[in-house]
Amino acid sequence: MRGDRLGGMNSEPRRVEHQQTDRGNIPVYAAGTVEQPWDRYSRTDHEVWAQLFRRQREILKHRATREFLDNQERFGMSADAIPKFDDLNNVLSLGTGWEIVGVEGLLPDQVFFDHLANRRFPVTWWIRKPEQLDYISEPDLFHDLFGHVPLLLNPVFADYMQAYGRGGVKAHGIGADALMNLTRLYWYTVEFGLINTSEGLRIYGSGIVSSKGESVYCLESNAPNRLGFDLERIMRTRYKIDTFQQTYFVIDSFEQLMEATEPDFRPIYERLAPQPAFPAGEVQASDRVIHRGTGEGWIKSGDV
Numbered sequence: 352m353r354g355d356r357l358g359g360m361n362s363e364p365r366r367v368e369h370q371q372t373d374r375g376n377i378p379v380y381a382a383g384t385v386e387q388p389w390d391r392y393s394r395t396d397h398e399v400w401a402q403l404f405r406r407q408r409e410i411l412k413h414r415a416t417r418e419f420l421d422n423q424e425r426f427g428m429s430a431d432a433i434p435k436f437d438d439l440n441n442v443l444s445l446g447t448g449w450e451i452v453g454v455e456g457l458l459p460d461q462v463f464f465d466h467l468a469n470r471r472f473p474v475t476w477w478i479r480k481p482e483q484l485d486y487i488s489e490p491d492l493f494h495d496l497f498g499h500v501p502l503l504l505n506p507v508f509a510d511y512m513q514a515y516g517r518g519g520v521k522a523h524g525i526g527a528d529a530l531m532n533l534t535r536l537y538w539y540t541v542e543f544g545l546i547n548t549s550e551g552l553r554i555y556g557s558g559i560v561s562s563k564g565e566s567v568y569c570l571e572s573n574a575p576n577r578l579g580f581d582l583e584r585i586m587r588t589r590y591k592i593d594t595f596q597q598t599y600f601v602i603d604s605f606e607q608l609m610e611a612t613e614p615d616f617r618p619i620y621e622r623l624a625p626q627p628a629f630p631a632g633e634v635q636a637s638d639r640v641i642h643r644g645t646g647e648g649w650i651k652s653g654d655v
């Protein structure tokens with residue numbers, strides 16, 4: 352049986368069904384937490400990790416924010432083997448009181464928010480196949496662990512993630528529009544955020560650091576817009592899920608991110624509700640433009 356992960360020979364995630372949503376046909380997984388089946392990773396699994404780890408560390412050397420790279424070292428992440436969640440948790444719990452929990456895959460919003468609100472970060476336990484090195488449409492262990500976990504050691508970013516989770520629980524109670532506003536904030540910061548540093552623009556978003564192509568494109572291509580961080584602007588901005596982003600938002604510091612989440616979002620949601628959303632690639636007159644994208648190669652349709 353496919354779902355009999357503990358009894359069978361193959362390590363397969365417990366995928367429950369597929370669900371048609373506005374983001375396409377997405378897999379639905381069992382929503383509970385699981386022990387990381389570390390002993391069951393195959394040699395191929397470890398090799399996939401090693402290849403991705405080496406490749407991204409090289410690409411990110413002068414592209415990711417220094418803290419992201421340093422924190423991977425503080426965790427002892429290396430190409431040698433897939434890290435053990437327990438080892439990472441020893442470092443993480445002492446550092447910021449966060450904890451990694453193993454999951455089967457994407458979680459329902461409410462479950463995900465509840466984890467974050469309680470300083471638990473869900474990490475998909477399985478890793479992509481060798482033929483998916485360059486692209487996988489859903490989060491796997493490499494994306495979650497390599498991409499998300501390092502910045503959880505930053506105290507301010509760690510608090511931001513918790514505030515986001517609490518905001519998510521609230522938004523869920525308010526309605527679908529509020530949830531969409533908040534999802535865009537996560538997308539343009541946690542997943543695809545850039546940060547201004549004394550060394551220049553650097554990447555901190557997990558969706559970027561776990562992608563070979565986007566790690567270069569987001570900083571070096573003339574095509575995308577790079578705009579100053581603006582909470583309400585972001586909450587109104589559609590995004591791309593199947594191509595590189597057309598717009599990146601740049602923060603000056605993690606403190607700026609944290610401060611932006613301090614006000615109650617409810618009045619903001621109410622203000623935004625009657626206003627139309629901005630297309631992913633459109634620059635607005637009020638934007639603080641760091642780079643106006645040429646739009647080269649963009650697919651105009653398909654914003655989420």
Ligand SMILES: [Fe+2]
Nearest residue numbers: 490542557558
């Ligand atoms: Fe992610």
